[in-house]
Amino acid sequence: MKRILLLFAIFILGFHFGYAQRTCGSIFNLDSIEKHAPHSYQRILQIEQHLQRYNEILSEDISRSVPEIIRIPVVVHVLHNGEPVGTGLNISMAQIESQIDALNEDFRRLNADASNTPSVFQPVASDVGIEFHLACIDPEGNPTNGVRSNKKTRAK
Known part of the structure; x- marks a missing residue:
């Protein structure tokens, strides 16, 4: 029995090393x-x-x-009660531009608090190469500043 096991072991080792080489x-x-x-x-x-x-x-x-930056035109819709731009609930153009800047800083990982990213997200946190800007042409091809002002109406 020992001979059979020994021959079997030699056969297996010989086959393994022969195959590996x-x-x-x-x-x-x-x-x-x-x-x-x-x-x-x-x-x-x-x-x-x-x-x-x-x-x-x-x-x-x-x-x-250098990675290409994808620029996405956006339109901001401002809902208001009929006030002039920048008064009451109708926010100013500066506030809109500030929010677009903050959005870009976050997507490009250029924000001041990027170092505060939780450790669990550190391996995947990166500059995704996307920037947003206010649209300058509407869907019909007309010039626009990228902001649509919509007066709220009450439902009856």
């Missing part, structure tokens, strides 16, 4: 393709060269590229 089969296939299908072999080499150049270009572009 095996070279990549693609080399044997590539040699066979070169001998039996030279046209296919040349095509494989062309693809490999193309991929090599692509990887070089990609690594150069990544190392020197």
Whole structure:
């Protein structure tokens, strides 16, 4: 019984080490393709060269590229009771612009309290590359300041 277990262990270890030392089969296939299908072999080499150049270009572009900022036009709707801009419930243009600035600071992670991000969110907190700005053209193509003033009406 001990002999059988010993032979079995040797077989398993021999198989394991023999398999682990095996070279990549693609080399044997590539040699066979070169001998039996030279046209296919040349095509494989062309693809490999193309991929090599692509990887070089990609690594150069990544190392020197600056992320593109996505700019999103927004329209702010201000509900009010008919007061002039900046009085009563009708907020001022400065307040609207200040809020757009705060929104951009948050999305670009440029806000003063970015260092106070809870540790659980630190790995995912980043500049998402999005900025908002007040729309300057409405859907019909007319110029706008990006603010729509809407007088509230009471439901009857």
